[in-house]
Amino acid sequence: MVTKQRVACPRCGHNNDIENVFCDYCGFNLKQYFNSGKDDDEFTKSELYEFNNFKPRLEEYSRSNLDPKKIDLDFKTFKNKKAWAFATVALVLIVGGYSYGHYYYSRSATLNRVVKSVTNYNSNHYFVSQYNHQDSTKLVDGYFRSNPKLVENLKKELNSRNHTSDGFFTYQKTGTHFGIFPKYQVVINNDLITKHTYAVKIKTKPYAVIMLNGKVLSYADSDGNYNLNHLTSDEIYINAKYQESNQGITTKPIKITPNDNKQQITLLGTEPQIGSRLLTSASAQSTLEEMYARVRELTNRGNVKNDLASFFIGGDENRFYQSIHQLGLIFQQNGSTSDYEPQVKSLTRTSTNQYEVKYNLTYRFDNGKRVHIQTFETIAVMQRENGKYQILSVISSGTPIKDTHYQK
Secondary structure, three states: OOOOOEEEOOOOOOEEEOOOOEOOOOOOEHHHHHHHOOOHHHOOOOOOOOOOOOOOHHHHHHHHHOOHHHHHHHHHHHHHHHHHHHHHHHHHHHHHHHHHHHHHOOHHHHHHHHHHHHHOOOOHHHEEOOOOOOOOHHHHHHHHHOOHHHHHHHHHHHHHHOEOOOOOEEEEEEEEEOOOEEEEEEEEOHHHHHHOOEEEEEEOOOOOEEEEOOEEEEEOOOOOEEEEEEEOOOOEEEEEEEEEOOEEEEOOOEEEOHHHOOOEEEOOOOOOEEOOOOOOHHHHHHHHHHHHHHHHHHHHHOOOOOOHHHHEOOHHHOHHHHHHHHHHHHHHHOOOEEEEEEEEEEEEEEEOOEEEEEEEEEEEEEOOOEEEEEEEEEEEEEEEEOOEEEEEEEEEOOOOOEEEEEEO
16 A cells, blocks of 8 residues: 655644645645745744644644533523524514505505595495495495596595595594504495495395305395395395205395395295296286276276376377277277286296286176177287386287176
8 A cells, every 4th residue: 555755843832745736624725835945944934934843733623612511601602692693683673564554554644645546446344334235336436526626625525524525434543453563444424325326135045144146245134035135336246045844944135236136035945036026827817917907997987098108118109009099989989888807827937027927808888788708819019118027028828718798
């Protein structure tokens, strides 16, 4: 095994590889020293000092750096410095965050955001009402669109007297943010809500759960009634959940719009009904009876003014109304007392808001001496318009299914 030649450093005595330019331990320039041709005594003390006066690094390292007590002390000092640095940063963040939050949630800064939201017609969560099941954004934005002057003076009015001149909005503290900063909102007066919202009545099973847009809203009373007031959305969906025969029943969601204002909604089984949105045989019978009562009045009293046209879509411009009106006048000229008795036989839904109603119409004419009775199969098409069903057309068969007469 070949051993490398080593050379002692003339300054510190450390053994170095012969190829080294500098001492591995003290950094003395070995190459310059050996290439100079000088002896040790030819170097000044500034260039070369005695080994015995030099404090070896290994000794210093062993006495201090490897001392367990000193190492532990240094580690604790490092930990303390790190903890103090972290605490300082945390304190700066807390103080800065509190200062910013105190400004951001202040009364004046929040009011600036309120005014900006109204100007952009995006009031969002800055306006609140006691009816928290409804989004007030549409109501508020619509009101300010129709009252642009109020938008211009909104900041001045809310800042000076906390409420608007119309009395519909009040700016006040409603709570806190994060339990620290004040929460300011604009509270909507109930009068505005009442004037610009709509309501429906719900009929379902007693104590049924009322669902609004898929979320639990409330419960029906012991009679199955619930009043849903102060609605603002263009459309919402409601349904009910209840127990029947030990089974859970969920009715189909049904869309409610402002056109359904003051309508009664029936939520039973899986077929929801809104007022007269779904036509029933009973309601069709009632409509026909009321309509023919007007025809009877026309026939027996002459060309009197009544609301017969209101039963027809298009009013007096409806050609089927015109035919029935003319027929009533013709019967009046015969000098007979007339009566009309409709009887609904079947009901067929032909589209979302349209039904075909088949009924028998019995005419009874009495001229004082002779009574003539005829019954015709008749079909009326009823269509929902403006929240109620009206007659679109009426067609009777040409041949009576019953034709009798007798002398008095």
